[in-house]
Amino acid sequence: xxxxxxxxxxxxxxxxxxxxPAANLLDVLRRGxxxxxxxxxxxxxxxxxxxxxxxxxxxxxxxxxxxxxxxRTVETTNGLQDSAGLHPLxxxxxxxxxxxxxxxTPGMLMAAKALLDRNPSPSREEVIDAIAGNVCxxxxxxxxxxxxxxAARAPRRTG
Amino acid sequence: MPSVATYATLAExxxxxxxxxxxxxxxxxxxxxxxxxxQGFDRIVRVPDPALKAITPDSGRISIGAGxxxxxxxxxxxxxxxxxxxxxxxxxxIRSMATVGGNLFAPHPYGDLTTALLALDGVVHLSDSGQVPxxxxxxxxxxxxxxxxxxxxxxxAFRFHKVSRVKPKGASVLTIAAWLNRSAxxxxxxxxxxxxxxxxxxxxxxxxxxxxGASLDQAGIxxxxxxxxxxxxxxxxxxxSGWYRAEIAPVYLRRVLLGExx
Numbered sequence: 507x508x509x510x511x512x513x514x515x516x517x518x519x520x521x522x523x524x525x526x527p528a529a530n531l532l533d534v535l536r537r538g539x540x541x542x543x544x545x546x547x548x549x550x551x552x553x554x555x556x557x558x559x560x561x562x563x564x565x566x567x568x569x570x571x572x573x574x575x576x577x578r579t580v581e582t583t584n585g586l587q588d589s590a591g592l593h594p595l596x597x598x599x600x601x602x603x604x605x606x607x608x609x610x611t612p613g614m615l616m617a618a619k620a621l622l623d624r625n626p627s628p629s630r631e632e633v634i635d636a637i638a639g640n641v642c643x644x645x646x647x648x649x650x651x652x653x654x655x656x657a658a659r660a661p662r663r664t665g
Numbered sequence: 666m667p668s669v670a671t672y673a674t675l676a677e678x679x680x681x682x683x684x685x686x687x688x689x690x691x692x693x694x695x696x697x698x699x700x701x702x703x704q705g706f707d708r709i710v711r712v713p714d715p716a717l718k719a720i721t722p723d724s725g726r727i728s729i730g731a732g733x734x735x736x737x738x739x740x741x742x743x744x745x746x747x748x749x750x751x752x753x754x755x756x757x758x759i760r761s762m763a764t765v766g767g768n769l770f771a772p773h774p775y776g777d778l779t780t781a782l783l784a785l786d787g788v789v790h791l792s793d794s795g796q797v798p799x800x801x802x803x804x805x806x807x808x809x810x811x812x813x814x815x816x817x818x819x820x821x822a823f824r825f826h827k828v829s830r831v832k833p834k835g836a837s838v839l840t841i842a843a844w845l846n847r848s849a850x851x852x853x854x855x856x857x858x859x860x861x862x863x864x865x866x867x868x869x870x871x872x873x874x875x876x877x878g879a880s881l882d883q884a885g886i887x888x889x890x891x892x893x894x895x896x897x898x899x900x901x902x903x904x905x906s907g908w909y910r911a912e913i914a915p916v917y918l919r920r921v922l923l924g925e926x927x
Contacts, residue, residue: 507666507668510669526666527666527667527668527669527709528666528667528668528669528696528699528709529666530696530699530700549697549700549701550697550700550701551693551696551697551755551758551759551762554756554758557758560761563736563757563761564756564757564758564761565758565761565762566693566758566759566762568696568700569692569693569696569697569700569762570692570696570762571669571689571692571696571709571711573669574692574711574713617756617757617758620757621757634833635756635757635833636756636757637756638755638756638757638833638834639755639756639757639758639759639834640756
């Protein structure tokens with residue numbers, strides 16, 4: 507079957523690839539473009555491990571039809587770190603031992619980034635709601651919530 | 666893998682649908698089936714028409730485009746009465762994707778928003794300009810949906826509550842939506858709907874009849890609680906047995922009617 511050309515912005519850089527019919531965005535990111543940060547968990551939009559930001563809003567890449575991202579902006583955990591170092595969320599997760607097996611962590615980070623980008627000073631309840639769609643099977647939710655609140659209090663970075 | 670066909674308008678897409686085509690809106694249902702190798706369809710049809718995201722107030726009602734997402738509902742002040750129902754659907758990522766039109770087709774136990782639309786006298790507007798009451802639409806769930814129009818409830822006349830075992834996000838054991846229209850202090854033409862109770866969200870007509878002319882207090886709603894499951898066959902699933910659903914229905918119906926839960 508014919509592939510469809512797709513051009514979009516991935517973590518601030520232009521990305522161009524050809525996608526199979528009905529391919530999901532997660533497969534395109536991981537297999538097509540080598541960005542292994544979003545994870546395949548359930549494949550049915552239940553676990554949140556594949557969460558990425560599309561035009562700043564959290565989306566589940568495993569149930570996103572890849573060709574629908576033409577011209578849009580995609581952010582993954584791979585794009586969080588910059589020349590200044592780890593993103594405050596990454597630093598807070600590391601400092602606060604907010605990862606056990608780590609499989610849910612990229613999805614948690616992106617769900618948290620979507621929250622902090624929109625609401626820099628969330629309440630604990632708002633943090634819990636923001637990660638409600640992200641399953642941690644190690645059940646380490648409390649350190650994750652604490653880390654997101656810690657990151658929210660960290661000094662703002664520019665850019 | 667299925668092929669993907671993109672059309673400019675819903676009318677074009679409707680004429681191009683085949684028995685083995687699936688219409689893709691937000692993707693949360695169709696792409697899940699693609700990932701799991703569903704062989705029941707070989708073609709995905711989509712219409713990225715911004716007109717399907719329109720929200721249009723019209724006197725006492727409001728029309729919600731089939732492509733409006735749960736996040737779109739939460740961003741609309743005109744739809745504030747639906748915020749509790751939209752928040753009940755998934756987490757933020759699902760809410761960025763899942764659409765009003767898609768929710769009408771969501772299999773049991775999903776369809777929390779549809780339950781709310783059912784209680785608000787939902788009318789489904791189809792691609793061919795035809796329209797059908799939502800309760801009739803849910804019998805066959807056929808056709809491409811352009812929009813759903815609902816009543817804009819006044820004050821606290823609309824109540825919604827989702828019962829789930831997992832907090833803050835979990836699939837529904839029972840969802841109750843109630844439009845408590847009142848006339849001269851008495852309930853009149855109320856509409857009650859249950860979600861996750863039967864195969865699709867359903868109106869509870871026995872309760873509606875029992876509430877006609879009643880006062881909204883403990884004594885007034887007693888006959889309605891007696892009729893809480895009349896005419897319905899609650900389903901068993903992995904979340905709860907039909908017996909359990911039938912047991913909790915009058916309890917939560919009372920709480921919803923008396924405003925003890927929101």
